[in-house]
Amino acid sequence: MTDKRILDMNGIGKSFGGVPVLADVHFHLDAGEVVALLGANGAGKSTLMKILSGNYSRDAGTIAVNGSEQDLKSPADALALGIRMLPQELSVFSDLTVAENIMIGALPRNGMHVDRGAMEVRATALLERMGLDWLSPRTRMGTLSHHVQRIVEIARAMNGEARVLIMDEPTASLAADEVQMLFGIIRRLQADGISIIYISHYLKEVFAVSGRIAVLRDGRNAGDFTTANTNVDEVLHAIIGNRVGDLYPAFSVNTASAADVVTVEGLNVEGWLRGVDFTVRQGSITGVHGLIGSGVEMIGRALFGAAPRTRVERVEIDGKPYQVSTPGKAVEAGLGLVAAERKREGIVAMLSLRENMSLANMPLFTKGLSVDRKKEATTTAEWIWRLSIRARNAEQPIGTLSGGNQQKVCLARWLLGDLKVLILEEPTRGVDVGARQEIYRQIRQLADGGLGILLISSDAEEVAGLADRSIALASGRVTEIFEQPTEASALMSAASKSAAAA
Amino acid sequence: DFHGFDSANYDGKRLSAEQYAAMVKDATAVKPPRNGKKYVIGFANLQRDITFGVVVEKSIQANADLAGVDLLVADNRLDGPTALANAQSFVQRQVDYVIEFQTDSNFGQTVMNVFNDDGVKVVAIDIPMPGSTFFGANNPKSGYMSGSYLGQAAIAKFGKDKAMQGYFVVGELPQSGSIPKMRTEGQVNGFLSALPEFDKTKMLRIDTKNTQQESFAQMTNVLGRIPDGVPIMITAINDQSAIGMLRAVQQAGRQADVVVVGNGADETKALSEEPDLVAATGYFPENYGNYLIPIALSSLAGKTLPPAVLVNHVMINKANLCQYYADYKCAEKADFEYTFPQEAFSAYLTELRKEDFLKGFEDLVPAK
Amino acid sequence: MSQTTVSTAPTPARNRPKNLLGHAWAGVAMLLAFYLILVAIFTVLSPFFLTVKNLLSIGSNMAFIGLMAAAGTPLIIAGGLDLSVAAVAGISGVIVAMCYTAGIDIWVACLVAILAGGLIGAGNGALTNGLKLNPFIVTLGTMSIITGASLVLTGGLTQPLMIPGFNWIGSGKIGGSGGIPVPLIIMLVVYFLAWWVMAFTPFGRYIYASGGNPEASRMLGIPVDRTQILLYVASGLAGALAGVIVAAMLGAAAPDSVGKHLLTVIAAIILGGTSLFGGRGSVWGTLLAVLILGTLNNGLTLLNVSSFWQDVTKGAVLLLAVGLDQLRVRSQA
Amino acid sequence: MSQTTVSTAPTPARNRPKNLLGHAWAGVAMLLAFYLILVAIFTVLSPFFLTVKNLLSIGSNMAFIGLMAAAGTPLIIAGGLDLSVAAVAGISGVIVAMCYTAGIDIWVACLVAILAGGLIGAGNGALTNGLKLNPFIVTLGTMSIITGASLVLTGGLTQPLMIPGFNWIGSGKIGGSGGIPVPLIIMLVVYFLAWWVMAFTPFGRYIYASGGNPEASRMLGIPVDRTQILLYVASGLAGALAGVIVAAMLGAAAPDSVGKHLLTVIAAIILGGTSLFGGRGSVWGTLLAVLILGTLNNGLTLLNVSSFWQDVTKGAVLLLAVGLDQLRVRSQA
Ligand SMILES: Nc1ncnc2c1ncn2[C@@H]1O[C@H](COP(=O)(O)OP(=O)(O)OP(=O)(O)O)[C@@H](O)[C@H]1O
Ligand SMILES: Nc1ncnc2c1ncn2[C@@H]1O[C@H](COP(=O)(O)OP(=O)(O)OP(=O)(O)O)[C@@H](O)[C@H]1O
Ligand SMILES: [Mg+2]
Numbered sequence A: 001m002t003d004k005r006i007l008d009m010n011g012i013g014k015s016f017g018g019v020p021v022l023a024d025v026h027f028h029l030d031a032g033e034v035v036a037l038l039g040a041n042g043a044g045k046s047t048l049m050k051i052l053s054g055n056y057s058r059d060a061g062t063i064a065v066n067g068s069e070q071d072l073k074s075p076a077d078a079l080a081l082g083i084r085m086l087p088q089e090l091s092v093f094s095d096l097t098v099a100e101n102i103m104i105g106a107l108p109r110n111g112m113h114v115d116r117g118a119m120e121v122r123a124t125a126l127l128e129r130m131g132l133d134w135l136s137p138r139t140r141m142g143t144l145s146h147h148v149q150r151i152v153e154i155a156r157a158m159n160g161e162a163r164v165l166i167m168d169e170p171t172a173s174l175a176a177d178e179v180q181m182l183f184g185i186i187r188r189l190q191a192d193g194i195s196i197i198y199i200s201h202y203l204k205e206v207f208a209v210s211g212r213i214a215v216l217r218d219g220r221n222a223g224d225f226t227t228a229n230t231n232v233d234e235v236l237h238a239i240i241g242n243r244v245g246d247l248y249p250a251f252s253v254n255t256a257s258a259a260d261v262v263t264v265e266g267l268n269v270e271g272w273l274r275g276v277d278f279t280v281r282q283g284s285i286t287g288v289h290g291l292i293g294s295g296v297e298m299i300g301r302a303l304f305g306a307a308p309r310t311r312v313e314r315v316e317i318d319g320k321p322y323q324v325s326t327p328g329k330a331v332e333a334g335l336g337l338v339a340a341e342r343k344r345e346g347i348v349a350m351l352s353l354r355e356n357m358s359l360a361n362m363p364l365f366t367k368g369l370s371v372d373r374k375k376e377a378t379t380t381a382e383w384i385w386r387l388s389i390r391a392r393n394a395e396q397p398i399g400t401l402s403g404g405n406q407q408k409v410c411l412a413r414w415l416l417g418d419l420k421v422l423i424l425e426e427p428t429r430g431v432d433v434g435a436r437q438e439i440y441r442q443i444r445q446l447a448d449g450g451l452g453i454l455l456i457s458s459d460a461e462e463v464a465g466l467a468d469r470s471i472a473l474a475s476g477r478v479t480e481i482f483e484q485p486t487e488a489s490a491l492m493s494a495a496s497k498s499a500a501a502a
Numbered sequence B: 001d002f003h004g005f006d007s008a009n010y011d012g013k014r015l016s017a018e019q020y021a022a023m024v025k026d027a028t029a030v031k032p033p034r035n036g037k038k039y040v041i042g043f044a045n046l047q048r049d050i051t052f053g054v055v056v057e058k059s060i061q062a063n064a065d066l067a068g069v070d071l072l073v074a075d076n077r078l079d080g081p082t083a084l085a086n087a088q089s090f091v092q093r094q095v096d097y098v099i100e101f102q103t104d105s106n107f108g109q110t111v112m113n114v115f116n117d118d119g120v121k122v123v124a125i126d127i128p129m130p131g132s133t134f135f136g137a138n139n140p141k142s143g144y145m146s147g148s149y150l151g152q153a154a155i156a157k158f159g160k161d162k163a164m165q166g167y168f169v170v171g172e173l174p175q176s177g178s179i180p181k182m183r184t185e186g187q188v189n190g191f192l193s194a195l196p197e198f199d200k201t202k203m204l205r206i207d208t209k210n211t212q213q214e215s216f217a218q219m220t221n222v223l224g225r226i227p228d229g230v231p232i233m234i235t236a237i238n239d240q241s242a243i244g245m246l247r248a249v250q251q252a253g254r255q256a257d258v259v260v261v262g263n264g265a266d267e268t269k270a271l272s273e274e275p276d277l278v279a280a281t282g283y284f285p286e287n288y289g290n291y292l293i294p295i296a297l298s299s300l301a302g303k304t305l306p307p308a309v310l311v312n313h314v315m316i317n318k319a320n321l322c323q324y325y326a327d328y329k330c331a332e333k334a335d336f337e338y339t340f341p342q343e344a345f346s347a348y349l350t351e352l353r354k355e356d357f358l359k360g361f362e363d364l365v366p367a368k
Numbered sequence C, D: 001m002s003q004t005t006v007s008t009a010p011t012p013a014r015n016r017p018k019n020l021l022g023h024a025w026a027g028v029a030m031l032l033a034f035y036l037i038l039v040a041i042f043t044v045l046s047p048f049f050l051t052v053k054n055l056l057s058i059g060s061n062m063a064f065i066g067l068m069a070a071a072g073t074p075l076i077i078a079g080g081l082d083l084s085v086a087a088v089a090g091i092s093g094v095i096v097a098m099c100y101t102a103g104i105d106i107w108v109a110c111l112v113a114i115l116a117g118g119l120i121g122a123g124n125g126a127l128t129n130g131l132k133l134n135p136f137i138v139t140l141g142t143m144s145i146i147t148g149a150s151l152v153l154t155g156g157l158t159q160p161l162m163i164p165g166f167n168w169i170g171s172g173k174i175g176g177s178g179g180i181p182v183p184l185i186i187m188l189v190v191y192f193l194a195w196w197v198m199a200f201t202p203f204g205r206y207i208y209a210s211g212g213n214p215e216a217s218r219m220l221g222i223p224v225d226r227t228q229i230l231l232y233v234a235s236g237l238a239g240a241l242a243g244v245i246v247a248a249m250l251g252a253a254a255p256d257s258v259g260k261h262l263l264t265v266i267a268a269i270i271l272g273g274t275s276l277f278g279g280r281g282s283v284w285g286t287l288l289a290v291l292i293l294g295t296l297n298n299g300l301t302l303l304n305v306s307s308f309w310q311d312v313t314k315g316a317v318l319l320l321a322v323g324l325d326q327l328r329v330r331s332q333a
């Protein structure tokens, strides 16, 4: 690590509509340094980085790059200084090709033309580096799964002359091995003298990859640690302000005797799942784990009626036959689903937090012919408090909440009604540790209250920590069913061993 | 005769400022201006961006200026609701008299209701409105004139046998109701009066949508089915459409085969310069104001007016253009001697009164 | 522990004052201010402008536009678009006239026309939502078909419809000759209805959600397609009602008379703050925009401004209105 | 064997080469098929239809619409919208006529008109992108202003413009009297130019990126605003060129003759497969849509179908075209 100070942010302040989000924040970066920027949901991490990348203007403070003060009025200013950002939310061009998506910011030219050959060669090289050697650079981005799109987006961030690379929760939808690959890339970049700001809620990752840890709390600096000289507890304390106990609640005791609330036989989704059978039990959490691409993405939404080209032999809900058709019908039958892609499938960005909260359960909030707004407001206020959702108030448009806080709303909205089964796709993606603990506690409480929960996650530890029984998937088939809580390692090997066999 | 204006036999010449002053004085004695100072006359134009409307408006404005009365101009934009709103605005402005040029006789009653409620008298241009004085075109006749002229001109140019082999294309305005329809039907029947046995399948109608561009495009389309070398005989709802159609023929390089008769004679420059635009039915919109302002002042002075004052249509061709429009020279002599088929026209009028599309307002059809 | 949670949870009352003048309302307030300024200017410039009768007649003259825009607003908010609405108004008058001529009672004829409008709306809804076709092209297509059909039915001729009781809908007044025009009342009733549905009912919520994010709405079990189809039906009904009112007002049904006002309808909706991309807007904004456009028409005519300059002025006012609103948004952000 | 490949490689079923005939081209191919079917039908029904001359004249008649649509396509793809383009065409003819009357050389007059079009486009661009105003309202406003201005300039009167050399642009033919009409050639040149820019240059990529995801584009340093402003200028230039061609074709400049074709221009763009929401589309689709609309006009007129039934038929064909395209998309998905 050199001692060359490449970036110095001093006294940064920012408020939205009069509400301060950042106050007097300091942040600095040396060349070739990997700094983890941590903080609870809504602490202001993304906002700080959007200021640095020229996407937001700042209200106060100075930014010096290489010792000279910079104004950074637009992303172009930041890019010119070599500051590149991989934003928290997927931001790609569905109608352009993969190669164009990667190279759009720095198109190679041949006279007046785009040099397609050079563009595709370079894109292919970057794709290979990301392990996407099977992906043709001419594929249209919109035809890829979001997970693949995310990796392409990371490849894009690798392209060009970066001096500072900001990664805002890059691993939120990556598989474990992809995370390792990303770390390999980060180390190589670091060796080239590129500095990296790494935002994540996974402390394990942070300790594996960073050299220094900066913490924000409530929009202020709350600690700066050299990674080698600190520990998880100390960092967590800085993030949350108090100690956290066990992340996961206790398992259910009477799983085995519980009745099946959902029985699925012969679930097929063209290209994803082949003949999958499973059950969800009343009052318990059934986990599904598989690597991304194994069909784990589709299993919940197929049952919910939201996956294209689905065929299923038999479904029973509460012992009664059920015909999979549309999400609307699924909701009527007592199913709920929290989608992994919250921006696209989870929130209505322009509506307020309150309105998003009640949307899936309007009958509950209807008095006579009209909406019972008072009940909406009290319920929303209660859940804002219970999940410590950071928002100005219940009327804030949900699109302006931080990612993790949006996720909490997406979860909370299903906890209002009287569901039979709740399907959770990656329920804590992007959620901070404190809230995660609370969400896990809520999920467990719901299960204890008699709800059947299908927890779908590519994070083996989450499944291991929470699920009473689990299913491992690979290549679109069930490879193993664990009727008891199991270890993450067992899940992982079940999820990969038969993939190799298939 | 009211200071030089005799509503029954008026030649359309503009009155002098003195005559107007005397009229205003008499009228003021009978019905003083509502604002106590000066008469305000409202003029709701049919549409201000078609040549005919522009010329009428200029003429009315010139006469109003001469008479020393204020003129308020509104634009009905060829639209019923707009005409109604404009009528209300006139009443709101407390006008003393209204010259109404609107789009459809069926709206006449409703628009009149607004004026009647306010006790304002009205003269209606071209479209009759119940309880108002009518001034304007004799549509069946003007159409019949252009149609018969076209037929006769075609016989003169190509000979009867060849003309019978040709195509008759009429540019119509079918969406706009019975008034343009009377004109178009007049044109068709007038044409048939010259060439009675004309093959109906060679009579083509195109929708001009009241623009030169659309007339051009539709004529271009229709040219595809007219064989090379046969006569193309064109007339249309107005001069602008006729010219658009002529341009399409010229673009196709077939001007040797074409003969065109316009309707309106407001495109005088083209009438003088385009060899194939042989004539147009004259409406003399530039004289409309010469009638309308005296009508207004007579009415304000309490004089009784006949229910309808009709424009005397004349066929204007290259030989008589200079008589009506002094800016242009006349050709030496006419290509042929045009005669208006009065007998055939009277018979046609009798038939016309039985037409379905005139049911409910047969009184639109003039006596002669 | 969970006991304390409830007691320390923030009460909703504390949050309320902030959003009363929240994002949606601030835009409407801006339009209101703009409208009032316009009224003030015309009052100063013309002694004839500021009379109760004149203001009422503006409202009455704009009623048919306002009706179409009232239904168009929630439809666009929900992510749809109906270009055929003005053509529906045209054919609706024609239907009334044809039925009446055929000896059917005039009120039954009106009912038939309005039901026909609803049916056309249902057709638009089925094509756009059932078959997932592009609403712009679909309703442009139905617009063309309906316009053609009205012309075919009438041969292009206006149909007289002078029936005192019926004409009262279009030109009657409640409360004597200086009273409130019936079309204005009908329009206001429709606006209140639309507002109530959009602001207070679950269906209203579905409208905003469907347009704001259709995919997310579907995942939440919201009947996006049904919502949109119902709104297409509402647009058809409103178009037909507008057509009946115009026919009653003019005492005649012209096949092609309302069609040219389509752009004004859409302009009012957008100027009123509704996003063409869905999810955002309010009927009050639309109503104010309708009033602004009507007031401009009226005031400029009263001032004897040439219709050519009226076009120029109207364009400039549109730019000004949208410019001022942007200024507000910026100063707020 | 590395785990990396296993986890991200698709399962075989997902890896079919189904997007070889990628979305964009398949849509264009569908329109081409539709066009050919239309040509076939008219050929069977009318002996006058299938002649070189007739087909060329369709192209020539549609040239001014095609020009406006050619520039409108990339603009809409980039996320903009220009409702003023047809009004610009109107004023452009007027400017030529005024300049010529003032004694300026006719070609210089054309240049002035086209530059004025570009300037208006720049104004639209500045208002929408500089001041961030809603393009629908802005260009509706400028449309109204420009229309008014042309009327004020001419007093509503059509200006004659019979100048042989100049009229050649509008009605000349290359290669004798049966040759290729000049307007058609101009239009095709513009289409090739637009295609080249959109498909091959970096600016073309920016067009798609700006409309597809403006936020992401800004984040990547793509000059979204500059891209859009340039396209507004292009739209103004194309509108002005269209106006010059119409004036040359008709030998006269009517202040308001092109204005009514605005909806046809937008319809062609959308029917051609361009998304009103940006990001997607191609000029060839637009060109085919323009030809389809022109062919319908021509064929129905040749068959002597009444203009009322033409409206009905055109609407039905629009629905059919968009319906068939949806069928294609479904069978592919
Ligand atoms: N455009 C905006 N308008 C209003 N408030 C905003 C806006 N963007 C962010 N905020 C608020 O600023 C605060 C900080 O948000 P930010 O996205 O920076 O959090 P974060 O630390 O990145 O959280 P997460 O871990 O959930 O991503 C949040 O309370 C959020 O609601
Ligand atoms: N219509 C679609 N819907 C969802 N995913 C799709 C679709 N079409 C393609 N994909 C995904 O896009 C990715 C790339 O597909 P593509 O056929 O372009 O691959 P390729 O690199 O050309 O492979 P190959 O070498 O086998 O030709 C795959 O993951 C595939 O699953
Ligand atoms: Mg964040």
Ligand SMILES: [Mg+2]
Binding pocket: A136, D016, D017
């Ligand atoms: Mg392939």
